[in-house]
Amino acid sequence: MSIIIEKVRAREIFDSRGNPTIEADVILSDGSLGRAEVPSGASTGEREAVELRDGGSRLQGKGVSKAVNNVNTKINDALHGQSPFEQNKVDQTMIDLDGTSNKEKLGANAILGVSMATARAAAASQKVPLYRYLGGVDLELPQPFFNVINGGAHADSGIDVQEFLLTPVKRDSFRDGVEKVANIYHTLKTVLGKEGYETAVGDEGGFAPKLASTEAAIEMLYRAIKESGYKPGSEIAIALDPASSEFYSDESKKYSFEGKELSSEELLSYYQDLIKEYPAVISIEDGFSENDWDGFHKQTETMGKEIQLVGDDIFVTNPTIFKEGIEKGVANSILIKLNQIGTVSETIDTIKLARENGYTTMISHRSGETGDTFIADFAVAMNAGQIKTGSMARSERVEKYNQFLRIEEELEGKIPMAQFPK
Ligand SMILES: C=C(OP(=O)(O)O)C(=O)O
Ligand SMILES: [Mg+2]
Secondary structure (H helix, E strand, O other): OOOOEEEEEEEEEEOOOOOEEEEEEEEEOOOOEEEEEOOEOOOOOOOOOOOOOOOOOHHHHOOOHHHHHHHHHHHHHHHOOOOOOOHHHHHHHHHHHHOOOOOOOOOHHHHHHHHHHHHHHHHHHOOOOHHHHHHOOOOOEOEEEEEEEEOHHHOOOOOOOOEEEEEEOOOOOHHHHHHHHHHHHHHHHHHHHHOOOOOOEOOOOOEOOOOOOHHHHHHHHHHHHHHOOOOEOOOEEEEEEOOHHHHEOOOOOOEEEOOEEEOHHHHHHHHHHHHHHOOOEEEEEOOOOOOOHHHHHHHHHHHOOOOEEEEOOOOOOOHHHHHHHHHOOOOOEEEEOHHHHOOHHHHHHHHHHHHHOOOEEEEEOOOEOOOOOHHHHHHHHOOOEEEEOOOOOOHHHHHHHHHHHHHHHHOOOOOOEOOOOO
16 A cells, blocks of 8 residues: 555744744654754845744744644645655645745745655655665765854854854764864863853854954964864865845945945955965855845855855755856855755755756754754755754754764765865
8 A cells, every 4th residue: 555644743842042943743654753843044045935933922923833733734634645755746735835936825934844754754664764765875974064153143242254164174084073173162162261252152052252353263263273283274174154144234235344334345355365364264155145146246256266155145045046146157155954945855956956057065054953953864865065053062953963973873984975175
């Protein structure tokens, strides 16, 4: 007898910021259960699929009971009887049922929860790990990027750049990479403490010291890398996510950055000087605003051969928007967030598009996370090449890194490791 989706249901749970979010269950006729939890961003792109929230006074307007209800009624009715092994069809059914271009009716949070839970249920039914179900035999461990200093919308450190990430360019295994960064993370805490800075952490588990500038933060990283016994650049590299849409004014077309009002051109020369001064910086995400395509394009023209330029807010994992970006020569890499687009299949479409056009892909967590480790399996299955999922001090982030350690062990180290830069 063929296996079908018997029941779909959801509930309100809480994320790492204490906000309500969706947990969805997909139950199959053979009794298999797939469960998934949905994350939530803070520095969200304007064109992301809509995260449906309730409004009103309950839970300060942040409840997701409407989205839960949509899963338990409309989505349940539409998916009952469908094959869990046809991910595209399941996702398309929900896209059609919603009927809007940004999933505002059912909520991208409702749809994504069910989409991920369907993949999990199908994997459980076939008794294979999620990475195997989604990826078949062609698997690869990504290069991890750890966000060790938090600024922007993720902390009250007052630093304009949202994320300062470390990546173990040189590593013998995934475990070796995590160990190296864990060493630096602990050294960084000591270095910051010695200099009199706070060592409490931000939303993504990185430290949130009140450092005066981007340069001051990078200096701290260089020091921590060296004092841990590694070479900045060749062994441990640095990536930045300024998340610049957060400090861009659509009216004045200026970037309000570190006390100055910078034009697009001025910001570009700032980045050019920065990577000259600190060659360990190998990647910049959202250096320009989602509403400054021209600025992002100019950066790609001038810096795109030297370093990785990642589009997050500007592409929002949306294949249609991304296609336009490719045509306009914007960025050379794309950040992949499942909940920006709202289904597993559309996310896979975006990854394929990146691959066909020579863009690198970095799978990403959200600043509001849960214990769900879906993105770890997903990154391995998609041969995504890179992942960023926070730092070492918050378990909702560390759990993702731990899942890679499990996968590496399960595959007895026989799985290839992505390398960036090559
Ligand atoms: C992970 C990010 O932050 P958020 O989830 O707040 O959008 C990001 O900007 O890359
Ligand atoms: Mg970003």
